Amino acid sequence: MTFAIHGIAVARGIAIGRAVVMGSGRADVAHYFITPEQVPAEIERIRVGRNAVVDEIHRLQQTIAGMGPKEAPHELSALLDVHLMLLQDEELITGIKHWITDRLYNAEWALTTQLEVLSRQFDDMEDDYLRERKADLEQVAERILRYMKGMGSPVAQPPAAKRKTQQDLLLDESVDVPLVLVAHDLSPADMLQFKQSVFAGFVTDVGGKTSHTAIVARSLDIPAAVGARGASNLVRQDDWVIIDGDSGVMIVDPSPIILAEYGFKQRQAELERGRLNRLRHTPAVTLDGQKVELLANIELPEDANAALQAGAVGVGLFRSEFLFMGRHGDMPDEEEQYLAYKRAVEGMEGLPVTIRTLDVGADKPLDELQRDAAHLNPALGLRAIRWSLSEPEMFRTQLRAILRAAAHGRVNLLVPMIAHATEIRQTLSLIDFARAELDNRGDVYGPVQVGAMIEIPAAALSLRTFLKYFDFLSIGTNDLIQYTLAIDRSDESVAHLYDPCHPAVLRLVADTISECRRQNKAVSVCGEMAGDPQFTRLLLGLGLRSFSMHPAQILTVKQQVLRADAARLEPWAREVVDSEDPALVMGV
Ligand code: PEP
Ligand code: MG
8 A cells, every 4th residue: 555654855866666674773784785696605694693692592591500590580591592492483594594595685684674574573463472572582683793793794895786767677676676775763873884885765764854864865865854753663674665855755655656757757857967967067156257166065085086076176074073983982093084084185186175173972973882871962062172172182183183184185174063262262272282293293284274163153143253263164054053943953853943044043144154254254154055055046145155065966056056146146135134034035
């Protein structure tokens, strides 16, 4: 039966494929296709992993056999029996083999997929005792996965699968139909894994439009929706689904007519992409001759390539925190960071790269440990520059790495979430300190322009101080909206109130741009607003000439720039900002 689930649109386009449903916490396993020749080796990996866990349980049983009821209560040995039984369950083994043999999933992926199938069966059980055994099954699977992680994979991960069109789909019902991921939640670090993955689109139950998960999805340029409540419960493994990333709707089990309609839309979107591609080498200049700088936001050094491909004239925001995530407390040292920043700088072939210092906390935990230890209001807590200033050794390590990378090209250093004059002074003196350390070591480093992000209303209202100390400003509208309107950007239940068009937000953005222009200081916008073509004309009218966004958005925004007359937009932009209902005046 066809039904639709509505969520929040985060990344454009249409994806049509089979669902891979993933329970929370399962996203960190690798997902890739193997070749038919690799099937026996993958099945063997599962067998070895399972046998190792069986042996472990047998050993545990022997140990507790010699203990008294106090140290080893009866329930413990009963539990181990259940775990053994689950490990030997035919349905688990047969199912895993099916995913490996018939679908060519790698072993970990096959295991988690079958786990999901069996979990649903447990959920449907009438008997409370049996239903609760689902937790045991999850524990057993977790142990096998942990064991397999230690084994390493003999199978090299192939490059991401080519996205398929509806036409391909109708012709091809074989193993490599596109797959779309349906998950409860995905952390930004999980999302990074998907840069190399096979998924053609994804949907999550939770999340807001500018949550970092959504931001990474946009950078992957695959259709996606978040906040589609209940999706991971309602969709079953292998269901056919359509993700409409433009409207945030997922259609499950679509009828042939609906499939045909979306197939048509998909082809239209591909044609549009082709047309936009012709603008790659066209300079971004408005009708009245105003030059506009279109920069890229990147998460990893390798993204520099996508930035160049999209025609970016530099990187306006390198979110360095992605180098630090999911490493279980093992921070990259100065050398590793330096090499990563250098790769990004060299990758941009002489174009400027703005490296933002670590912005962790809130919805960007470094790893699960940090997420567990989340404070009551993490977005208001020890985040970004506050975290860096509380860890001065770590911060100086990053600063030295950035300064050294600046010897290889044009580098700007950007400080996130800064609000207080004391924070500004501390940051600048730590930069001086890092330079002095490099001098003492006799290391080579380059000059950097130092800028601040304007993402807290207090910063937007203290521009005089900011412009006194910094070379440039970059407006982070994602957080500026969050903190101006007191709306958690990753909470889908208040997503309808997360409003970039609120007059207070536009006033702060407008004043920041005009004050920078008055003082002849460089200013850009690097939040999602910069990549949203609905706002291009408004930002141009407010005097903005530097936009930083996901590479995938650059050509769409360039098209808007080419069609705009900046001088004529000025009075209209003032009217929008001064109005009670800016969205109405803008017609969005
Ligand atoms: C912002 O807040 O607008 C921004 C660009 O930073 P991030 O999205 O990484 O918080
Ligand atoms: Mg921010």
